Amino acid sequence: xxxxxxxxxxxxxxxxxxxxxxxxxxxxxxxxxxxxxxxxxxxxxxxxxxxxxxxxxxxxxxxxxxxxxxxxxxxxxxxxxxxxxxxxxxxxxxxxxxxxxxxxxxxxxxxxxxxxxxxxxxxxxxxxxxxxxxxxxxxxxxxxxxxxxxxxxxxxxxxxxxxxxxxxxxxxxxxxxxxxxxxxxxxxxxxxxxxxxxxxxxxxxxxxxxxxxxxxxxxxxxxxxxxxxxxxxxxxxxxxxxxxxxxxxxxxxxxxxxxxxxxxxxxxxxxxxxxxxxxxxxxxxxxxxxxxxxxxxxxxxxxxxxxxxxxxxxxxxxxxxx
Numbered sequence: 001x002x003x004x005x006x007x008x009x010x011x012x013x014x015x016x017x018x019x020x021x022x023x024x025x026x027x028x029x030x031x032x033x034x035x036x037x038x039x040x041x042x043x044x045x046x047x048x049x050x051x052x053x054x055x056x057x058x059x060x061x062x063x064x065x066x067x068x069x070x071x072x073x074x075x076x077x078x079x080x081x082x083x084x085x086x087x088x089x090x091x092x093x094x095x096x097x098x099x100x101x102x103x104x105x106x107x108x109x110x111x112x113x114x115x116x117x118x119x120x121x122x123x124x125x126x127x128x129x130x131x132x133x134x135x136x137x138x139x140x141x142x143x144x145x146x147x148x149x150x151x152x153x154x155x156x157x158x159x160x161x162x163x164x165x166x167x168x169x170x171x172x173x174x175x176x177x178x179x180x181x182x183x184x185x186x187x188x189x190x191x192x193x194x195x196x197x198x199x200x201x202x203x204x205x206x207x208x209x210x211x212x213x214x215x216x217x218x219x220x221x222x223x224x225x226x227x228x229x230x231x232x233x234x235x236x237x238x239x240x241x242x243x244x245x246x247x248x249x250x251x252x253x254x255x256x257x258x259x260x261x262x263x264x265x266x267x268x269x270x271x272x273x274x275x276x277x278x279x280x281x282x283x284x285x286x287x288x289x290x291x292x293x294x295x296x297x298x299x300x301x302x303x304x305x306x307x308x309x310x311x312x313x314x315x316x317x318x319x320x321x322x
Contacts, residue, residue, distance in 0.1 A: 048097030056093035066104025087160030163187025241269030285319035293319030
């Protein structure tokens with residue numbers, strides 16, 4: 001007679017516990033590996049330069065890689081969406097060619113819009129209309145960004161008029177409650193003398209005629225951005241800044257559009273003014289090249305992120321002298 005088969009002993013509680021722990025560890029490792037693979041395969045957006053900006057002006061005036069992705073949700077590391085604001089006679093595709101994909105690659109939700117259209121815009125040439133109306137456009141766009149992302153506030157990066165116009169939104173249209181950081185690159189705060197031409201026009205009594213011509217061309221933004229204009233006087237009559245908003249203004253000594261240079265500065269509150277050449281004396285970048293400058297990019301990333309005290313950028317990757 002064959003011996004009776006042996007019956008395996010019932011698993012003990014200790015064995016069951018070890019089996020459960022081993023299974024959980026294996027699952028955790030599997031999902032961790034999947035997470036790493038997903039992170040490693042995340043899309044990296046191509047970062048443009050000045051030539052990309054020129055191309056975008058004509059071929060892609062409304063968008064740049066990595067921006068205006070309305071499914072984007074801010075991360076814990078970068079909880080505030082970034083809104084890029086172009087300047088006069090520009091558009092988002094041109095202004096955001098480098099900054100848009102750079103910020104997206106850093107993990108930010110990035111957005112941009114066009115404003116200030118008139119009869120000469122033709123889908124490309126923006127920033128020409130009344131600044132107050134442009135600020136209304138910004139208000140609607142920021143509200144859309146906040147509703148889409150669920151964020152409490154946005155950070156703003158703007159150049160030239162795009163660094164000044166948001167101040168109207170912040171000060172006059174309720175933007176102070178919705179903007180955490182305002183970064184201006186060569187902004188036309190307080191207006192510009194255009195290397196003294198505005199003053200010459202006043203002295204000769206012809207500035208009014210010139211401004212009437214701008215208005216005839218449906219481009220009131222030009223007289224509104226003049227040094228001493230009624231618009232600038234009213235905008236900053238109650239101070240440059242508002243409580244609760246952080247301001248960073250960056251200027252370059254090679255700027256021939258915003259003059260005098262110190263007009264761009266904001267004073268009071270949580271405001272910081274930086275002359276680029278104090279940090280990188282050899283940087284040749286001028287007004288229109290600031291969005292493509294390496295040290296400026298580093299200053300922007302520091303301001304939006306760690307905001308390290310005494311931060312000094314590496315003086316490499318200078319922008320063009322345009």
